[in-house]
Amino acid sequence: MQKLNLDFEGENIQVLAEKINGQLWFYYKGKTFCYELEKRSSRKSSQKDLNPEDILAPMPGKILKLGFKKGDTVQAGDVVVVMEAMKMEYNLEAKISGTIEVLNCAVNDQVSKDQVLVKIKEES
Amino acid sequence: MIEKVAIANRGEVAVRIIRACQEMGLETVLLHSEADMSTKAYRIADQCICIGPASVQESYLNIQANIDGALAAGADAIHPGFGFLSENAEFARACENNRLIFVGPSAECIELFGDKISAKQLVKTAGGPVIPGYQGDDQSFENLKKQASQIGYPLMVKAAAGGGGRGLRVVYEEGQFESALESAQREGLNSFGSAQVFLEKYLNESKHIEVQIFADAKGEVFHLYDRECSVQRRHQKVIEEAVSATLDENTRQEICNTAVKIAKQSGYKGAGTVEFLYEKGEFYFLEMNTRLQVEHPVTELVLGVDLVKAQILTAQNKAVTWKQEDLKPRGHSIECRLYAEDAYNQGVPSTGRLGYLYWPDAPGRRFDVGFEINDEVTSYYDPMLAKVIVWDETRPRAIQKMIHTLKETVVFGVKTNIPYLIELLSHPEFVNGTMTTRFIDTYFPKGLEAKEFSEDDVLIAKQIAKKIKDNQSGTDHHHPSPWTSTWGES
Numbered sequence: 212m213q214k215l216n217l218d219f220e221g222e223n224i225q226v227l228a229e230k231i232n233g234q235l236w237f238y239y240k241g242k243t244f245c246y247e248l249e250k251r252s253s254r255k256s257s258q259k260d261l262n263p264e265d266i267l268a269p270m271p272g273k274i275l276k277l278g279f280k281k282g283d284t285v286q287a288g289d290v291v292v293v294m295e296a297m298k299m300e301y302n303l304e305a306k307i308s309g310t311i312e313v314l315n316c317a318v319n320d321q322v323s324k325d326q327v328l329v330k331i332k333e334e335s
Numbered sequence: 336m337i338e339k340v341a342i343a344n345r346g347e348v349a350v351r352i353i354r355a356c357q358e359m360g361l362e363t364v365l366l367h368s369e370a371d372m373s374t375k376a377y378r379i380a381d382q383c384i385c386i387g388p389a390s391v392q393e394s395y396l397n398i399q400a401n402i403d404g405a406l407a408a409g410a411d412a413i414h415p416g417f418g419f420l421s422e423n424a425e426f427a428r429a430c431e432n433n434r435l436i437f438v439g440p441s442a443e444c445i446e447l448f449g450d451k452i453s454a455k456q457l458v459k460t461a462g463g464p465v466i467p468g469y470q471g472d473d474q475s476f477e478n479l480k481k482q483a484s485q486i487g488y489p490l491m492v493k494a495a496a497g498g499g500g501r502g503l504r505v506v507y508e509e510g511q512f513e514s515a516l517e518s519a520q521r522e523g524l525n526s527f528g529s530a531q532v533f534l535e536k537y538l539n540e541s542k543h544i545e546v547q548i549f550a551d552a553k554g555e556v557f558h559l560y561d562r563e564c565s566v567q568r569r570h571q572k573v574i575e576e577a578v579s580a581t582l583d584e585n586t587r588q589e590i591c592n593t594a595v596k597i598a599k600q601s602g603y604k605g606a607g608t609v610e611f612l613y614e615k616g617e618f619y620f621l622e623m624n625t626r627l628q629v630e631h632p633v634t635e636l637v638l639g640v641d642l643v644k645a646q647i648l649t650a651q652n653k654a655v656t657w658k659q660e661d662l663k664p665r666g667h668s669i670e671c672r673l674y675a676e677d678a679y680n681q682g683v684p685s686t687g688r689l690g691y692l693y694w695p696d697a698p699g700r701r702f703d704v705g706f707e708i709n710d711e712v713t714s715y716y717d718p719m720l721a722k723v724i725v726w727d728e729t730r731p732r733a734i735q736k737m738i739h740t741l742k743e744t745v746v747f748g749v750k751t752n753i754p755y756l757i758e759l760l761s762h763p764e765f766v767n768g769t770m771t772t773r774f775i776d777t778y779f780p781k782g783l784e785a786k787e788f789s790e791d792d793v794l795i796a797k798q799i800a801k802k803i804k805d806n807q808s809g810t811d812h813h814h815p816s817p818w819t820s821t822w823g824e825s
Contacts, residue, residue: 212747213806214690217798221792228799231690237799241742244788246751246796269683269716283457297718299569299685 241333266329268322272296281314284334291329294322309333337412337436337651341366342380342404344416345395346705349376353416355643357381361502363409366401370393370715375707384408389715395419398426402433412650414643416553416715422449422628422644429799438650440550440604440625447601448623452495454534458620461600462709463593466612468535470495474515482534483512489537492516495532504528505537540612540771543567543621544579546594547634549645550603553654558591559634559642560664566759568775570681573752574759575630576669577637580730580768591616597623598620605649606631606642612772627671629722636726667730669737671745671756672779675718679787680757684718685750687711693744699726699736702753712749721749730768734760755783 212229227242228237235246276293279285285305304325313330339362342349353376355362365380370389377383384404387394396419405413413435415421424445430437437443450456455465468490469482483490483506502523504515520530525558529708546557563579564572578587594609596622608628610621629641640662645655676682688711694702706712712720721768723740727733738760739818741753762778764770786794 213803215799215802215804217795219795224795226795226799227691227693227745227747228803229690230803231688235796235800235803236690237796238745238747238793242792243745243747243751243753244792245795246788246793246800248800267553269680275430296721297714297716299571299682299684300719301396301681301683 234237243308263279264309264312264331264333266291266303266305266331268294268324268326269301269303269329270294270296271323272301274316274318274320274328275300277314277316277318279311279314281311283311285309285311285331291331292316303328305329305331307331307333337647338362339364339408339410339412340438340647341408341410341413341435341550343378343395343401343405343413343420343602344418345371345374345376345716347703348416348718350379350704350705352416352643353380353649355641356414359644359647364405365792366404368715370413370713373710375705375710378707382408389713391715393421398423398429398723401426402435403434406433410435411437412684414438414646414648415626417626417629422624424495436650438605438646440607441602442637444601444603445625448625449656450458454621454623457600458597461548461596463597463620464618466535466538466621469532470533476513478517479532479534480512486510486534486536489539491535491537492532493521494519494527495533496523496527496531497531502532505539509820533747538614538619538774539611541612541619542579542581542770543572543614543772544582544590544608544618545608545628545633546591547628547642548594548598548607548609549642549655550598550605550607550649551645552604552652553657555654556598556603557655557659557662558595559638559640559662560591562585562630562633564630565770565772566765566774567772567803572672573775574671575633575767576667576671576730576733577580577633577669577715578664586613586616586618593620606646614771618734624750630670632703632722632724633668633670636701636724637660637664637666639665655731664797666726666728666763667675667733668724668726669760670758671718671741673721673722673723673753673756675712675749676750676752677750678783679750679785681782682752682755684714685712687748689746689748691745691747693743693745694721695740697740700740701725716762720746720749724761731766734766754785755779758783758785764782 215226217224226237226239235248236245247260248335254288273295275295290302291305294301309331312332316328340356340550341364343366344354354364362381364382367384368389386400386404389648420426424442427437428441439714452470458465489507492504504519506512507516524530543564546561550556562574562577566574607628608624611618612621675685677685692708701724725736729735
């Protein structure tokens with residue numbers, strides 16, 4: 212951890228900062244931020260946005276429930292997968308409307324972070 | 336006689352128990368999983384025994400592994416903390432069978448309150464108020480429907496064997512009853528192997544108010560006043576306080592006395608919490624927790640007591656030195672549960688190495704923490720990082736103190752719910768104390784709406800990134816800082 216003094220638009224700002232695994236963590240004026248530094252991680256996060264047809268596991272965890280089967284039609288916002296991570300339940304929603312082309316998990320499966328669980332084919 | 340206490344738990348509560356034992360001159364042994372060797376509890380315990388792999392089924396929930404560990408260490412007693420095996424009657428019995436003192440009530444008491452139907456029956460016998468409902472064996476559709484109209488809508492259909500929100504349906508009007516019943520029965524059968532249901536009036540504007548009770552070794556039962564935990568998300572408490580802001584003195588006396596009666600009726604021993612729902616001037620028994628509660632510190636701060644030491648004394652068969660008439664709440668205390676989660680992304684859990692931690696100490700601020708700098712937050716366990724607890728002379732001052740304390744707290748390496756907590760604490764309904772258990776669903780259904788970064792924040796991030804890079808190349812040849820050697824660019 213480093214203490215830095217910045218000059219920001221004429222104001223002196225004290226920050227605490229540390230780089231951890233390609234992320235810049237910093238704190239100033241009562242708030243903590245996590246800023247993606249490296250290309251690798253920013254590419255990873257933009258990839259998520261580039262593939263709205265994919266539903267990824269946001270966390271390692273267990274699949275509790277699947278709301279649909281392969282071939283089913285879903286609307287954007289439908290809860291397709293319910294998973295449990297760290298004792299809490301999360302609803303994973305379809306980002307686009309379409310049909311379920313790939314269902315890459317089953318109830319009770321352990322899945323890892325960023326694993327593609329579902330692929331949705333956009334309705335044409 | 337107790338000389339050594341085994342701690343069958345992890346995280347901040349393990350630290351809390353170890354410190355209390357050590358101050359009482361007792362040795363401690365931490366029964367931990369393989370994943371918890373880089374934690375504060377592991378470092379401060381007198382002895383550590385690994386009882387199994389990271390998975391809770393194979394370690395923290397494994398009765399035999401815990402018993403074996405305690406016996407191998409030569410412990411005389413086991414403190415189960417909360418969660419895990421703390422309300423497991425079979426574990427309490429296994430301790431007894433192996434001549435280990437279980438720090439808690441008897442296995443019979445745990446069983447009695449663990450069963451929703453027998454607990455309600457006992458409360459009725461003790462003259463306590465229960466939520467109106469139907470728990471009978473006649474499960475025919477005609478009878479259930481008749482019972483439902485007698486209770487009145489809205490009501491809840493609950494799978495008798497259910498839990499954790501599963502097998503539970505809220506029915507707002509008669510027309511929805513049949514389909515809700517069918518779906519609760521189906522879920523009960525699929526998830527818990529039983530289609531039996533019971534019906535309960537649904538209280539949708541209630542406050543969660545609970546009473547801390549304590550029955551000491553000589554059979555004296557104390558109440559340690561109330562706590563309010565109405566700020567809940569998915570049935571999980573987020574902010575707790577002592578005492579409740581809006582309870583009038585008559586009602587307070589009444590629920591405290593009721594809680595004592597319930598404890599006496601059951602032959603209780605040790606620390607316990609009687610939970611009530613409070614709506615429109617009426618209160619109803621919800622459940623009794625037969626263990627130490629996560630939020631016990633707020634009670635400790637307004638009363639000046641140590642509940643963990645009282646538990647140990649009771650296990651040693653010694654009376655506590657309190658007098659009921661001397662237990663008078665003073666000032667106000669609030670606890671916030673700090674979770675490792677992304678407040679800006681619907682509370683998705685966050686894991687990683689804690690590169691830096693800063694807990695801003697000051698009078699009236701308490702930090703119950705299980706991690707230290709460089710420890711790892713893993714996805715194996717509950718995402719609670721720490722409990723931040725404050726005390727001040729009045730509730731408004733306690734709220735102010737909590738907001739300041741959270742703003743001064745720094746956690747690098749995992750994201751936290753601090754920004755979310757600050758929003759909750761600042762909401763007018765929390766500030767005036769009238770919030771109900773629907774507070775979060777009503778005002779924060781999607782978590783935080785705010786953006787993580789303002790334009791200025793991004794500019795500052797870029798400036799820091801550049802400065803760090805410059806510093807790094809400049810300091811390389813004399814004394815590199817620790818992070819340079821660890822995170823140095825290739």
